[in-house]
Amino acid sequence: MNCDGARQNLTLYLYGEMDFNEEESLERHLDGCAACRTTLERERELHAAMDRQEFQPSAELLTACRRELQARVAVERVANRPLYKKLWDWWRGVLPAPAILRPIGMFAMVAMGFFGGKLWEATRGMTEPSVLRVRNFTPSPEGGVQLTVEEVRQKTMTGRLDDDRIQRMLLSAATDPSDAGLRVRTMELLKDRCERSDVRRALLHALRSDPNPGVRLKALEGLKPYNRDPETRRVLSSVLLADDNPGVRTMAIDLLADNMAIEVTGTLQELLVRENNPYIRQKSLQALRERNASLETF
Amino acid sequence: MTASAVSWDEADLIRSAQTGSQEAFATLVSNYDQGVLRLACNLLKNEQDAFDIYQETFLRVFKNLHSFRFDCSFRTWLYRIATNLCLDHLRKRKVRKEEPTAVTSQEGIVDRMAVVPEMNPHRDPQRSYLSQEVRTRVEQVLGTLTPRERMVFEMRHYQGMRLRNIGEVLGTTEEAAKNCLFRATQKMRTALGDFV
Ligand SMILES: [Zn+2]
Numbered sequence: 233m234n235c236d237g238a239r240q241n242l243t244l245y246l247y248g249e250m251d252f253n254e255e256e257s258l259e260r261h262l263d264g265c266a267a268c269r270t271t272l273e274r275e276r277e278l279h280a281a282m283d284r285q286e287f288q289p290s291a292e293l294l295t296a297c298r299r300e301l302q303a304r305v306a307v308e309r310v311a312n313r314p315l316y317k318k319l320w321d322w323w324r325g326v327l328p329a330p331a332i333l334r335p336i337g338m339f340a341m342v343a344m345g346f347f348g349g350k351l352w353e354a355t356r357g358m359t360e361p362s363v364l365r366v367r368n369f370t371p372s373p374e375g376g377v378q379l380t381v382e383e384v385r386q387k388t389m390t391g392r393l394d395d396d397r398i399q400r401m402l403l404s405a406a407t408d409p410s411d412a413g414l415r416v417r418t419m420e421l422l423k424d425r426c427e428r429s430d431v432r433r434a435l436l437h438a439l440r441s442d443p444n445p446g447v448r449l450k451a452l453e454g455l456k457p458y459n460r461d462p463e464t465r466r467v468l469s470s471v472l473l474a475d476d477n478p479g480v481r482t483m484a485i486d487l488l489a490d491n492m493a494i495e496v497t498g499t500l501q502e503l504l505v506r507e508n509n510p511y512i513r514q515k516s517l518q519a520l521r522e523r524n525a526s527l528e529t530f
Numbered sequence: 531m532t533a534s535a536v537s538w539d540e541a542d543l544i545r546s547a548q549t550g551s552q553e554a555f556a557t558l559v560s561n562y563d564q565g566v567l568r569l570a571c572n573l574l575k576n577e578q579d580a581f582d583i584y585q586e587t588f589l590r591v592f593k594n595l596h597s598f599r600f601d602c603s604f605r606t607w608l609y610r611i612a613t614n615l616c617l618d619h620l621r622k623r624k625v626r627k628e629e630p631t632a633v634t635s636q637e638g639i640v641d642r643m644a645v646v647p648e649m650n651p652h653r654d655p656q657r658s659y660l661s662q663e664v665r666t667r668v669e670q671v672l673g674t675l676t677p678r679e680r681m682v683f684e685m686r687h688y689q690g691m692r693l694r695n696i697g698e699v700l701g702t703t704e705e706a707a708k709n710c711l712f713r714a715t716q717k718m719r720t721a722l723g724d725f726v
Contacts, residue, residue, distance in 0.1 A: 243715045249693050281664050289571045297584045
């Protein structure tokens with residue numbers, strides 16, 4: 233290496249970015265060339281001068297950044313939750329209800345909590361039975377609340393279970409956010425009618441997004457014979473990885489373990505990374521062994 | 531870079547964060563956020579701007595983490611987001627001629643960091659007039675670098691990243707990153723030649 237080549241490479245040399253042979257050849261040149269050694273020293277000083285320019289952000293700035301990020305992420309998380317989940321959280325946070333009352337559902341609870349028995353008194357004495365149902369509410373800062381109440385006249389419908397009209401009513405009851413108890417009982421009826429694709433869709437929807445684990449378990453029961461259907465498999469996989477109820481996850485793995493699809497193998501492997509429940513872990517390991525999938529990474 | 535660049539611990543952390551673990555996401559952020567904040571502070575020389583870049587970077591990480599596929603290291607992916615935001619900011623600033631690195635006062639050109647003393651709490655008060663002068667010059671030169679040269683210089687000199695990795699972050703080759711670094715240090719050398 234000559235002097236020109238050496239000087240050109242001093243920057244890379246100081247940053248340790250030369251390959252072994254080039255560095256070797258530069259060092260040999262430096263050994264025999266005092267002028268280039270002096271240039272190297274000047275280059276080192278330049279580096280040191282630049283080092284002193286480094287601006288270290290203060291601990292306060294870092295703390296402020298983290299605090300703000302935490303708040304923004306929390307907002308983002310809430311913003312991306314489905315509406316009924318937001319309301320569910322709100323309800324759970326604001327009105328800690330006795331466990332026995334919980335299945336009644338959010339809207340009914342609000343009515344009970346704010347109105348107490350008055351609602352029922354108001355409806356007494358009417359000739360036709362009617363139900364006042366809270367459809368919306370706006371809490372005010374002074375502790376009051378404004379309710380949008382819907383009055384529903386009750387009517388009795390009778391018909392066969394496979395009657396279209398009855399099915400449609402049942403499907404809408406399956407998603408009625410006001411009454412988890414009613415949703416559980418609807419699932420109970422619907423779960424034996426899964427040969428209908430609209431019923432199956434309602435069950436998959438409930439399994440994916442109903443806030444009540446009892447409803448999700450009933451939906452799972454109904455979907456049992458369909459565990460090889462790709463759409464059902466997909467929902468089962470996401471439930472297995474994300475549902476917060478161990479009972480629901482246990483049932484999901486029981487349904488998925490028989491399914492030999494390659495995607496299920498991936499789900500089972502991923503499950504091992506995050507699952508703490510010993511039964512579910514055991515079942516997942518066993519299923520993976522049966523399909524000779526690699527366990528090495530775990 | 532291959533998937534092997536992601537350590538297993540980190541891969542677990544990323545997967546947990548991908549499925550919504552707040553704790554995993556917080557750990558991931560705290561592993562990298564000082565480096566990102568330092569990069570933004572050094573490049574933008576302004577705490578408010580650095581604060582904004584920090585927020586935008588990690589919010590994007592939060593929103594897009596589900597699409598991270600482990601085909602590069604997490605650090606590379608994160609720095610791609612952060613450097614793009616910084617580059618956009620530098621380019622906009624250049625166009626608008628807003629908040630220049632060096633401002634003109636009655637005494638001539640003054641470096642902004644000297645005007646805003648609280649910017650660097652770690653500054654040595656015993657620093658001689660000569661190094662004050664060097665500092666001013668370095669700041670001036672940094673102001674004349676293109677955003678890209680500036681970025682490569684920051685990442686190599688202050689963040690200690692390898693040129694290959696810098697190329698990867700900026701979506702270019704190691705050779706192109708090397709040329710940027712050459713141009714940046716050459717400008718520094720010219721400006722500081724008689725001081726060091
Ligand atoms: Zn020489």
